[in-house]
Amino acid sequence: MCDMLLSRINPIRFAFFFLVIALVGLLVDNAYYQQVLILIGINTLLAVGLNMLMGYAGQISLGHAAFYGIGAYTTAILTAKYQIYPWIALVIAILLAVAIAVVVGLPTLKLSGYYLGMGTLGFGMIFNIIFREWSSLTGGASGFVGIPSLSIGSLSFESGRNYFYLVWFSVWSVFLICSRIINSRAGRALRSIHDSENASMAVGVDTMTLKLQVFVLSAAFSALAGFLYAHYISFISPGSFDFLMSVRMVTMVVIGGMASIWGALLGASLLTLLPEWLHAFSEFEMVVYGLVLMLVMILMPQGLTRGILDIYERSREKYRK
Amino acid sequence: MEELLQYLFSGITNGAIYAVIALGFSMLYNATDLINFAHGEFVMLGGLGLVTFWTVFNLPLPVAFILAAGMGGFAGFLFERLAIRTVSKPQPIVLVIITVGASIFLRGAAMLVWGKDAHGVPDFSSHEPIDIFGATLLVQSLWILGIVLIMVAGLHFFYNRTLTGKAMQACAINKRAAWLTGIPANKMVLLAFIISTSLGAAAGVIIAPVTMCSYDMGTMLGLKGFCAAMLGGLGSLWGALIGGFLLGSLESLGVGFFSSGLKDAIAFILLLLILYIRPQGIMGTADSKRF
Numbered sequence: 106m107c108d109m110l111l112s113r114i115n116p117i118r119f120a121f122f123f124l125v126i127a128l129v130g131l132l133v134d135n136a137y138y139q140q141v142l143i144l145i146g147i148n149t150l151l152a153v154g155l156n157m158l159m160g161y162a163g164q165i166s167l168g169h170a171a172f173y174g175i176g177a178y179t180t181a182i183l184t185a186k187y188q189i190y191p192w193i194a195l196v197i198a199i200l201l202a203v204a205i206a207v208v209v210g211l212p213t214l215k216l217s218g219y220y221l222g223m224g225t226l227g228f229g230m231i232f233n234i235i236f237r238e239w240s241s242l243t244g245g246a247s248g249f250v251g252i253p254s255l256s257i258g259s260l261s262f263e264s265g266r267n268y269f270y271l272v273w274f275s276v277w278s279v280f281l282i283c284s285r286i287i288n289s290r291a292g293r294a295l296r297s298i299h300d301s302e303n304a305s306m307a308v309g310v311d312t313m314t315l316k317l318q319v320f321v322l323s324a325a326f327s328a329l330a331g332f333l334y335a336h337y338i339s340f341i342s343p344g345s346f347d348f349l350m351s352v353r354m355v356t357m358v359v360i361g362g363m364a365s366i367w368g369a370l371l372g373a374s375l376l377t378l379l380p381e382w383l384h385a386f387s388e389f390e391m392v393v394y395g396l397v398l399m400l401v402m403i404l405m406p407q408g409l410t411r412g413i414l415d416i417y418e419r420s421r422e423k424y425r426k
Numbered sequence: 427m428e429e430l431l432q433y434l435f436s437g438i439t440n441g442a443i444y445a446v447i448a449l450g451f452s453m454l455y456n457a458t459d460l461i462n463f464a465h466g467e468f469v470m471l472g473g474l475g476l477v478t479f480w481t482v483f484n485l486p487l488p489v490a491f492i493l494a495a496g497m498g499g500f501a502g503f504l505f506e507r508l509a510i511r512t513v514s515k516p517q518p519i520v521l522v523i524i525t526v527g528a529s530i531f532l533r534g535a536a537m538l539v540w541g542k543d544a545h546g547v548p549d550f551s552s553h554e555p556i557d558i559f560g561a562t563l564l565v566q567s568l569w570i571l572g573i574v575l576i577m578v579a580g581l582h583f584f585y586n587r588t589l590t591g592k593a594m595q596a597c598a599i600n601k602r603a604a605w606l607t608g609i610p611a612n613k614m615v616l617l618a619f620i621i622s623t624s625l626g627a628a629a630g631v632i633i634a635p636v637t638m639c640s641y642d643m644g645t646m647l648g649l650k651g652f653c654a655a656m657l658g659g660l661g662s663l664w665g666a667l668i669g670g671f672l673l674g675s676l677e678s679l680g681v682g683f684f685s686s687g688l689k690d691a692i693a694f695i696l697l698l699l700i701l702y703i704r705p706q707g708i709m710g711t712a713d714s715k716r717f
Binding site for chain 2: 159165212213216218219220222223224226227228230231234235237238348352355356359360388389390391392393394395396397398399402403406
């Protein structure tokens, strides 16, 4: 029931979200906070796409950093090397990610469970190796520098505030698209795949096509996130798109709570903020990070959204008695 | 010809390592249906453990070996008891993230204990490399092969000749049925964890002389071992061996005849190929779903 509540399109909720974005953008002046918020937005784009695949369609991917990297590298190479207009590069980056997602998804999505996880892992690793080894095009292990910043006409996105609005209104639009899909016929079919693939096939759902469509959709969102990341940081290296990044994306989805687009926002925020907070631990950063990850999963295996709702409901029942 | 032989020698050496790591994966998968993404980190613990016990504490090599492997096993014991057993509703994806969390934790802990620098240890015995038809064979390679063979034979003996091993096999076939016949299935899971992680640590010990050991050496080794396990068939012990040697040889041939940048890609290309063509692996008969 709560899952339904969390995902139902609610015009008020979206209007509120819009307002919050506008207000936060106006109020936050500190450059550091703006940067953290922008990174949260980019990670949210990654998480919400993967959440469609994992939470709704029930298909795991351990290689989504590849699409993130494809988005980032395509736009970097096109804009910095060939001086192509960034917004055209965005279209090309997304189309390329979509094309690769179709080619990879067709054979891979026939697998299930761990085998699917491993197939996507393998393809993610191969792309990371391509980013690292094709140095004439990608700059190799040392990375790619000099990615231009974005602008529309005279409106420049160089400042933190403008970029914040660009990223977060992308997030807002993607959320809207996702909740439209979730509440459509296709969304219900997806959830039926999540519950039982065989049963949904038996009632006439074309599971393969649907799975592929969601895979492609999440790849497109990841490429968009890669595009925004590349033009914001202006420097990319293969380390940002490695196996750990794929795992971090999965973790955002699971920690936030699967099958909830707002959970994706929560998970992305936590996993972006956690390293920032842990800087205080300096050398102990990795140890604490690993511990937090394990503890959250041990204590709240359903994710934070579900976990916090459970605690809330339990405490409310207590007060009633 | 000499080149080919040289590549094969190094391939078989690497392959033996992948095989041991894959064995650890497969054992654990058999007993628990769990894929342990922290497995590579136990390999790292073994290697760095040997650095400490052998070169810093100056213990005799066999003692240091056993201590390092035992340390891996003990870490596996703690891991199972504290992290895996405590999950109330174990979903595969949740367990996978816990193992990932454990791998980050272990890497961080190793960085604190051993620092960020890579450590080397000398070969197990100081003999001259052997010359075979113009190709050189490191004596350490023979050590690696020998120890791997002993471990495999030991594991085979354990599974087929001891009651505990047979009980563990029964658990792998059907946990509930095994439990009904009086086998303590939970203890078997714990034991599988301990054996699997100490196998991983032992793999770290024997490769310590041929690679530099550092806190972040485990991830790639773990993933490669994983590819080997998939290649041979997840859950099959002989498959893990075949997968390991196949991966090691193909990798070193690929590096020799194409480019060294390709080295890491070969394992994953093989992984994709086997998944698309024969997802159950070379030796596997498992019920991997594909339609």
